[in-house]
Amino acid sequence: MATVDRWLLPDGIEEVLPPEAARIEVARRQVLDLFQRWGYEFVVTPHIEYLESLLTGAGQDLDLRTFKVVDPLSGRQMGFRADITPQVARIDAHTLRREGPSRLCYAGSVLHAQPRALTTSRSPIQLGAELYGDASPASDVEVISLLVNTLELAAVPDVHMDLGHVGIYRGLARAAKLSGAVEQQLFDALQRKAMDEIAALTEGLPAQLSKMLRSLAELCGGREVLDLAQACLVEAPDDVHAALDELLAIADALSLRYPELPLYFDLGELRGYHYHTGVVFAAFVPGEGSAIAQGGRYDDIGADFGRARPATGFSTDLKTLVTLGQMQLDEVEPGIWAPDNHDVYLWQAVQKLRQQGARVIQALPEQTMADALEAGCGSQLQLLDGRWQVVPLAS
Secondary structure (H helix, E strand, O other), X not given: OOHHHHHOOOOOOOOOOOXXXXXXXXXXXXXXXXXXXXXXXXXXXXXXXXXXXXXXXXXXXXXXXXXXXXXOOOOOEEXXXXXXXXXXXXXXXXXXXXXXXXXXXXXXXXXXXXXXXXXXXXXXXXXXXXXEOXXXXXXXXXXXXXXXXXXXXXXXXXXXXXEEEHHHHHHHHHHOOOOHHHXXXXXXXXXXXXXXXXXXXXXXXXXXXXXXXXXXXXXXXXXXHHHXXXXXXXXXXXXXXXXXXXXXXXXXXXXXXXXXXXEEEEOXXXXXXXXXXXXXXXXXXXXXXXXXXXXXXXXXXXXXHOOOOOXXXXXXXXXHHHHHOOOOOOOOOOEEEEOOOOOHHHHHHHHHHHHOOOOEEEOOOOOOHHHHHHOOXXXXXXXXXXXXXXXXXXX
């Protein structure tokens, strides 16, 4: 390998340099402080663990995005986390084992074997919040509201929220007794809104069920879509009506809390269909081809850990929030340059300034004022009248 090649990073893997790294860290602290004010407790999960628990309930998509290695100690297959959500679900179900609702949050790097899209990073900083132990729409309203407040804190402009409910399609597919293969084909056709394929796949079904399944591809738009859905799905099974009622309740609550937030509904959009069990949502901004944040209800994910618990939550990429947002972050104060001098009184002056919150950089041997400027210093410590004092940096 040529020397220059040693510094290359894999596609989709990037390093974050100053001052952008400082901006990301400040944003991380501010968002986690917001989560804490809402009652969400911070957890830290391992970067790597056994594959069986890492992929529990997460579906094939996560399996394909997970880097896999063999543990040299046990010989078992392990994976680098590609999504923190299943790990937090394990903490709730197996480690904490609380009886009542539990609110947990996290922020950490994840690694994707394959990017979500060609232009996206394979090493995002996943930030999210999860609410366990409550099956009511109130929990979904809470986590969506927390997501909206997170985007407001990050000052991401022109956000609109997409809402759907996988229970509507799932209930119709169950009533139609679709085989697994046909259900998957119809699912794929609905995502592409391929009307001819949808018609062909539903052709042999009872007329009413066929009509309702075909209507899902067209039930997209503003709040009026939900009223239209009630009319189009009037003959649907009870579980479909229950799902639609949940979506209506959540939409009404969000409209009251955030009257300026554009809400878009798409009953044929089944984001995370094999993972989620109820309402699904995603935040979009103009100019971005994919969602900047997403989430939904994923009940019973803890069953494989010995405890099936209702669950809902969301996640986003912290680096994306900082890139798209206009968050007001405190500017880094210019540093204070201290000379290469082992005088104990200089040391005491440096320590006092640091305790007061100042950034003090002490010169190493042979460093010059050019180094002080490169380090972002605007002043220096000089011995004046027998005391070490802060004065403007000499040019």
